[in-house]
Amino acid sequence: MRSSNKLILMTLSTIALILVAKSHKTIPSEEEKVEMEKLLNHINKPAIKSFQTENGEIFDCTDIHKQLAFDHPLLKNHSVQMKPTNAPEWITSNNISQKAGLFQFLQKGISCPHGTVIVKRTTIQDLIQSQRLKSIGFNSPRHVLTEGNNIDLTGHHFATADYGYSRIYGVKGNINLWDVQVSNDQVSIATMAIAEGPIEHLASISVGWMVNPLLYQDHIHLYTYWTADGYTKTGCYDIKCPGFVQVSKRIPLGVLLQPVSVYGGIQKEMDLSLHQDHATGDWWFVFGGENVGYWPKSLFIGSGLVKGAHLASWGGQVYSPVKEKSPVMGSGHFPEEGFGKAAFVNGIQIIDGSGEALIPQIYTIKTHESTPMCYTTKYVHDDDEPWIRAIYYGGPGGCIG
Incomplete structure (x- = not known):
């Protein structure tokens, strides 16, 4: 176990140095590729069943008790929790629990057997790009981006609605889906996040969709990200490091999202929630009423998120190299265009200490725009039907720096 963990840390450190010291077009040396192949063999666990999708992505059905999560030293004796100890009513209600069924995550006829979970197979390109995004501080919550820290924020832009009024134990939101176009070295995401603690010990979890050709090819994919120490040594995107415990055999992290919204036409959204199990302290990720998996409480001991969070955020974020015009965010249109044209997150709710999903008071939500x-x-509330709490966000981009 120690030698395996040492290999992971050494290899990721090597990749980080490559990415920070050189441009994104740098090709790793043969020696570096060998080290990355060793890491891939460690990350991609033996598959009981595998299949390739029409867009070329490979998914593995892995023994639920032998998944990558349990290589984490803090999870050595962890017992898999198949569901929260007390499932909140807002998850089990019929109108919510059927929403995941509206998505065709994988091709018909593809399924994993009982006792396994579905995991997207990691590639060398995945490792390089995910570490690059981490090194530039991408996906940091808004308040981190605006505080003094050692992360170069050049090229970062965000438009969010944030809640920081009181301690919460989860967040909900229906995120509008748009399959936007960006260049290879650009990123555009729609996100919902929770965070706790100062930058040096920041703990955060983010979920949503991302368009980034180098990490997810050319289309919109489901993504997650977590850290327990301010984006330094812990955390990763999806399941590219030990930590997240997958329990779903139907919804893999990093999966292509279909169908998507049409400008001026049918709108598509995904119902997401993050909530803390009060009995175990684990943070559960729920998609349309289906438990995808969880981040165990032990990952955050000594940092934050052990007992709730103080910040929640909904909105968009983009990144582009300093000499390139920034990409589109959301649908690529400003909030003023409204429903059917501008991207939105509706059904915004926070989860209190009793596990109840509440509509936040109007004065507790603040909007922030970096550019x-x-x-x-645009924050809409009681007087703005059809939603009680929602935001429109985004824009065409085109900014430099």
Whole structure:
């Protein structure tokens, strides 16, 4: 176990140095590729069944008790929790529990057997790009981006609605789906996040969709990200490091999302939630009423998120190299265009200490825009039907720096 963990840390450190010291177009040396292949063999666990999708992505059915999560030293004696100890009513209600069924995550006829979970197979390109995104501080919650830290924030832009009024134990939101176009070295995401602690000990979890050709090919994919120490040594995207415990055999992290919204036409959204199990302290990720998996409480001991969170955020974020014009955010249109044209997150709710999903008071939600000439946020509430709490966000981009 020690030698395996040492291999992971050494290899990721090597990749980080490559990415920070050189441009994104740098090709790893043969020696570096060998080290990455060793890491891949460690990350991609033996599959009981495998299959390839029409867009070329490979998924493995892995023994639920032998998945990568349990290589984490803090999870050595962890017992898999198949579901929260007390499933909140807002998850089990019929109108919510059927929403995951609206998505065709994988091709018909593809399924994993009982006792396994479905995991997207990691590639060398995945490792390189995910570490690059981590090294540039991408996906940090808004308040981290605006505080003094050692992360170069050049090229980052965000438009969000944030809650920081009181301690919460989860968040909900229906995130509008758009399959936007960006260049290979650009990123555009729609996200919902929770965070706790100062930057040096920041603990956060983010979920949503991402368009980033180098990590997810050319289309919109489901993504997650977590850290327990301010984006330094812990955490990763999806299941590219030990930590997240997958329990679903139907919804893999990093999967292509279909169908998507049409400008001026049918709108598609995904119902997501993050909530803390009060009995175990684990943080559960739920998609349309289906438990995808969880981040065990032990991952965050000594940092934050052990007992709830103080920040929740909904909205968009993009990144582009300093000499390139920034990409589109959301649908690529400003909030003023409204429903059917601008991207939105509706059904915004917070989860209190009793596990109840609540509509936040109007005054507790604050909007933030880093670059209003390119991206903006509009918060709608009681008087703005059809939603009680929602935001429109995004814009066409085109900013430099």
